């Protein structure tokens with residue numbers, strides 16, 4: 114992780130150490146391993162780029178004409194200027210962020226959205242997943258910031274004028290600090306505050322947006338904020354574990370309520386019929402030793418708990434697994450589409466000492482290509498997950514996030530191509546995949562990792578806020594053009 118901070122060498126060293134510790138602390142979810150791909154693995158995946166070939170590659174014909182080619186971002190990670198969020202406070206607390214920086218300015222996108230959207234348009238995207246921060250709209254309980262709302266409407270209007278279809282995320286980890294201090298997601302009685310904000314936003318922007326991802330990655334939030342102590346409110350231990358289950362339970366209940374609020378508000382106000390999904394972080398969990406019974410059993414447990422326990426609940430409208438005793442909280446499914454955020458695979462090993470983690474431990478990646486954060490690059494996983502989610506829920510699917518931290522930009526084009534090929538495979542088999550939102554449009558504040566990881570198609574110089582389109586973004590633009598030209 115590159116740090117441009119002018120701090121003493123000693124502080125830098127200890128920050129690096131902490132960062133390494135943090136990413137391995139995230140190993141239950143995100144692989145910690147080598148920074149670069151082993152040479153052999155790199156060789157295996159090197160292919161000729163179809164983007165540079167003159168004739169469209171055959172696989173690109175699988176994408177339908179109306180396919181949504183998009184990118185994804187999150188308000189806290191790019192906007193800057195929101196002083197009332199839990200992340201504003203947390204990121205200013207010494208020792209919390211790997212590079213010692215906060216999210217108060219980020220990419221200054223709030224002030225530069227017009228230029229950023231022009232760039233987005235120039236790269237041929239017709240869809241964009243963006244977020245709105247509750248803390249920005251309601252900085253103090255009951256006090257709505259109408260100027261901020263108008264500004265946000267301006268952003269949506271700019272997208273509309275450019276024919277870029279917005280997919281709006283209503284909660285992407287960040288909370289108002291005042292709500293967190295009331296217990297945030299751990300208390301069911303707190304949901305009323307959140308649902309008021311949801312009603313307010315939908316009533317006020319529903320004429321400009323009709324597609325929503327309600328909550329981003331419930332499991333990731335519950336894990337990092339309440340089990341691993343890495344994100345605000347930094348809880349861990351046994352009490353953190355029980356709180357994390359309450360968080361997931363309350364998020365499921367909120368999902369049911371949000372689903373109804375959005376549909377009812379759109380109908381009442383005469384807005385377009387809405388389309389509501391979640392953005393669910395999903396992973397492949399394979400046994401570290403393929404024939405070991407205990408590894409297989411723990412991998413299956415990890416898969417159920419991480420990939421399906423929450424989505425089964427919102428699909429059936431009943432609280433399942435550790436979320437409840439099958440209590441009904443909604444009449445039938447409370448999502449119209451499945452949103453999948455896919456990054457990587459975990460290889461699971463049974464470990465007798467991992468009692469607090471249900472004997473589940475994750476093997477370090479040694480024999481596969483990885484991104485700059487050490488996460489395994491495993492494109493076929495996307496195909497496997499598309500099948501699994503299609504078979505389980507029979508709903509249309511969007512890839513609401515997929516991307517690579519690659520500061521050199523040497524692996525991004527190949528990453529994109531390999532993952533899009535897996536989507537093409539699924540499309541050819543009749544699975545309804547409606548869109549692909551690359552994470553991320555631009556480099557950004559990667560939570561506790563700070564600004565080191567570079568996921569963007571557009572590079573940000575944080576000293577000057579200059580934007581520079583990466584080579585891989587141009588390659589993706591060519592792939593999109595070829596897909597559009599050749600689609601059925």
Ligand code: FCB
Nearest residue numbers: 187329330333394552559
């Ligand atoms: C996802 C998050 C997103 C970003 C990417 C890299 O889990 O939703 O905000 O951090 O990972």
